[in-house]
Amino acid sequence: YIILTIYARYKxxxxxxxxGVTPLPDNHQSDEYVYEIIVFTGQRKDAGTNSNVHFVIHGDESETHVxxxxxxHRKILQRGGVDAFIMSVPKTLGFLNCIRIWHDNTGEGSSSSWFLKYIIIRDLQTMEKFHFISQRWFAVEKDDGKIERILPTASEIEKHEFSYLLTKRTYHSISDSHLWFSIFSRPPSNRFTRVQRCTCCFTLFYLSMFLNIMYYDLSNQAKNNNSTNSASLSVGSLQINSQQIIIGIIVDFFTFVPSLLIVQLFRRLRSRQKQLSPLRQALYKIKPHLQSQKKNNRKSSLTFPWWCIFIAYGLCIIFVGLSILFIIARGIEF
Structure with a gap:
């Protein structure tokens, strides 16, 4: 746990x-219309790039220059990364038709290629979103060898295609929802830190050990009853009866409930100090008066005060301490 926590803290x-959300360096101060561009880089080997990436957005009413x-201040377009940018333009581009995007292949070695998953562009005045699905390599030595592509705006049908949804949901399930895997692949923007996830896993592990050892005698008794119980299910050398199933359900339930409580406490903690969102900070850097243009349309959800973090860690210490105590006590009996 200590070794894993050190790793988690470092990450x-x-x-x-x-x-953070980065204003593009080629924005002009006179530009009044702003878009948010979110770029998703793939998780494949060597998916990130150090090459310079350029693009042109084409809309019904106008188009950007290169x-x-x-x-x-930081590396972008790295493997598994989600990078957000603010682009300002003189006037609205209208409905976005496509984006032409390419890189100059100047990265050294494998860092010259790039695997782009998709791009989301949001009009911060109307809050309309445009999806551009790629799922292709921008590489001379991979795929079709192209480093420039034109990505049309995805239709509603394309956004609901199985392959796109599977990739998107699988990434979210593994990187955030899966408690164990998320220690290594947690989204940076999530407040549920790797250290907290590691602590939850540690607590879950000890609770599971404690409950299993508490029901060990009943489990052995259930196994002995298999030979006399005609209602038991046999699959090869494996024999299961109703008592074993009930024991398994009880153990899983009493492991799941406290673990879920701790995870939700960590997930729903509010920040100790109220801060502007990264998007608002980026907008304020471009134009101070644009800060108030973004409307918060998110539905409010249940959250806990910041000091509940002490309750969460306290519960972890109590559960782990009691589990270790009873595991040692039961171990002495054997």
Missing amino acids: DKKDLEKL RTLADP
Whole structure:
């Protein structure tokens, strides 16, 4: 646990460097209309790139000149990364038809290629979203060898295609929803830190050990009854009866409930200090008066005060301590 926590703490600090929304360096101060561009890089090997990525967005009413995805303060477009940018333009582009995107292949070695999953562009005035699905390599040595592609705006049918939804939901399920895997692949923007996830896994592990050892005698008794119980289910050398199934359900239930409580406490913690969102901070850097243009349309959800983090860690200590105590006590009996 200590070794894993050290790793988790190190990665949490690294995640802080990835946070934020970056105004594009080629924005002009006179531009009044703003878009948010979110770029999703794939999880495949060597998916990230150090090459310079450029793009042009074509809309019904106008189009941009050649723009560049860049951030002078941090690395972007890395493997599994989600990078957000603010682009300002003189006037609305209208309905976005397509984006032409390419890179100059200047990265060294494998860092020259890039696997782009998809791009989401949001009009921050109307809050309308446009999806551009790629799921292709931008690489000379991979796929079809192209480093420039034109991505049309995805239709509603394309956004609901099985392959797109499967990739999107699988990534979310593994990187955030799965408690164990998320220690290594947690989204940087999520407040549920890797250290907290590691602590929840540690608590779950000890609770499971404690409950299993408490029901060990009943489990053995159930196995002995298999030979005399005609209602038992046999699959090869494996024999299961109703008593064993009930024991398994009880153990899983009493393991699940406290674990879920702790996870939800950590997930729903509010920040100790009220801060502007990264998007609002980026907008304020471009134009201070644009800060108030973004409307918060999110539905309010149940959250807990920041000090509940002490309750969550306290519960973890209590559950782990009691589990260790009873495990040692039961171990002495054997």
